Amino acid sequence: MKSLAAMPLSIKLPLLAAAMMVLVGAVASQQVLRSLARVQDARIQELAQMHVEGLSVALGPLVLRNDTWEVYDTLDRAAQGTEGRRMVLTAVADERGRVLAATDPRRVPMDSDIADLSGAPVELENLSVDGSGPVLSLIAPLVYQGRTVGQIATELDVSDLLKERRRALFLLIIGNAIAIGILSLAGFAAIRKMLRPVTILSRQMTETQGDPHPIPISEVPKGDGELARLARTYNSMVDAVAARSEAERRLAQRERFVALGRLSSSLAHEISNPLGGLLNATNTIRNFADRPDAVRQSTDILERGLRHLRDVTRVTLDHNRIDPENRSLTADDFEDLKLLIQPEVSRQMLDLTWSVDFTEQSHCVVAAGPVRQIALNLLLNACTASGRSGQVGFDVSLKADVLVIHVTNTGPDMPQAALDRLLGDGPLSPGGGVGLRLVRELATGLGGWVDHAREYDETRISVTIPMVREGMHAQG
Structure with missing residues (x-):
């Protein structure tokens, strides 16, 4: 989840669109396969019903007479006429469910119970190509002149229908994959192009080390859309921040000059006072050079004044010196x-x-x-x-x-x-x-x-x- 959250928006949105297309493709494919299954079930039920009704008309009198050989002959001619078709096995039983004849007597012996036919036979209305096997087993009543005189069991080969269904599924998967791939690439390109101003804005805000830069005019979207207004608003904010920073820099510079002027004024006052005393001392020495006590006193005044000036100069230099240590x-x-x-x-x-x-x-x-x-x-x-x-x-x-x-x-x-x-x-x-x-x-x-x-x-x-x-x- 963290890697997904850190993923750029220009990649997350196309991925989301691709996922939605995959979901839509899966739902559409499922609906197509269901429709195909309904059509196949209707076809196989129609074919089975025609087969049962045809046999009922032909076999009804024979079953009533319990004419086993005629029943077998009729089934054999029907099987030869439908050779290579779906009906791979047909068996006919009387009212008691005892087999009279079958197209494959070795598999379904005479006088056996028709309910023992392998494949779990189902009734006509429940017949469905469900993919459980290539052969369907059907059992239906043999109705003659409105009377049920026996039963008909049939096995139908539906392998071609299953093959058709698998082919449809394969084509759907390939088609959906190609369509999703093409649409995903197109969506990625389109969304990336639409989000390019947002990507540029994010880069300008996060990759400038705290100093925002305006978006170049050539990269601002044309027109008056939301992204274009966003880019222009951001540039206006950057200009305002730059103007404010410049004003603060000038204000700070002015404050430094004011502080320097105040300090310089104070230092000038501090130096001018001793200078007056030093000039008086030098004038005393010049005028009273023959008086040792006056010269000595003036010399002391000169020394104290010069030491004071030295201390003021040293402190000023120490205060303004850049100390690398x-x-x-x-x-x-x-x-x-x-x-x-x-x-x-x-x-x-x-x-x-x-x-x-x-x-x-x-x-x-x-x-x-x-x-x-x-x-x-x-x-x-x-x-x-x-x-x-x-x-x-x-x-x-x-x-x-x-x-x-x-x-x-x-x-x-x-x-x-x-x-x-x-x-x-x-x-x-x-x-x-x-x-x-x-x-x-x-x-x-x-x-x-x-x-x-x-x-x-x-x-x-x-x-x-x-x-x-x-x-x-x-x-x-």
Whole structure:
């Protein structure tokens, strides 16, 4: 049954049509054979009745006189006249059933019981060519002038009728087989041609590895039939999906540019402040070169500023570098995040609450790159949502080999468009936070999930990521 269910529709339908034709052919053949049997039975009954009636007229007076020799002579002349015909044996008995004469006296002796004739004789109305044997046995009353004066038993050769029936059966089987074969091939070709658009549609939907392709115009059926409308509707759906995918790609690209612009703006602010102090220090050294204490103090300022610029540059490079080794998360990654987000916090004068309870474990790890991107995107959105002088919270903890990240802000609750991006997998609608869909995809890619809650005028986004056993991480 499984193999039949997996069979293409273009093969199952012709097979079904062939099976129906076989059934119809079998029923029709049965009806033909029944009709032939009825005709043969009528013919043999008519012939037997004529034979019995003829003998009754000729033998009636002889049987009444019990004239055995005349009865035999009459039967012998009748047998010679019908030589090569159906009547292979005829016997005549008196009223008591005792045989007076027979065409084969050695087989049916005189004065024997006619009921002992082999072949189980039947009456005329029950005579039938049933195929049980090539010889039929008949027993009928010998009626003369309305009076039953004896009995007539006859054996009829019906081998030619059986041969005719077998020949008819053979011709029916051959004819049905040829007709079914021709009609099956024609039906297969016709149905396959009719179902070709469905086959093409199935191939376009299943053999494109999740990326549907439109049906070529040359393969779309002509006219306005159901299959033609189906093919055109499918092409319209493919075009709509492609347009939506392109719109989502452009939207995601725009979001990346927005996030990059925000991060660049924050970094520029973070770098511009130390540069002003560095320029003042160099100006002090140039103007007060004869004062060692001023030069030493300015040199210290230069060193601290340059170290700060080096740290900001390193963290930025680490965050955007493609890490081929899939480095495991460490506590330093969260310190880098704090350094990256600090310019945005300072620019909007936010109150940042930072709590990281992350102890590196030898037996469980998680990839650093995706976690850093998740946290940075949520922090940037929280800073924007809080507004100037708002509050932003960042909390990281480990619970039973599960990494939990909480990001809170005191701004208004997230709009529905942003929630759809963060919590759903449907098409992106205009609006919503930057990078929220990326947060969801990264979290689910790590086997985790994202939750949202609004309590006490505070929005909380929670990301739960299971830690991976170190051996399994190495295999991956």
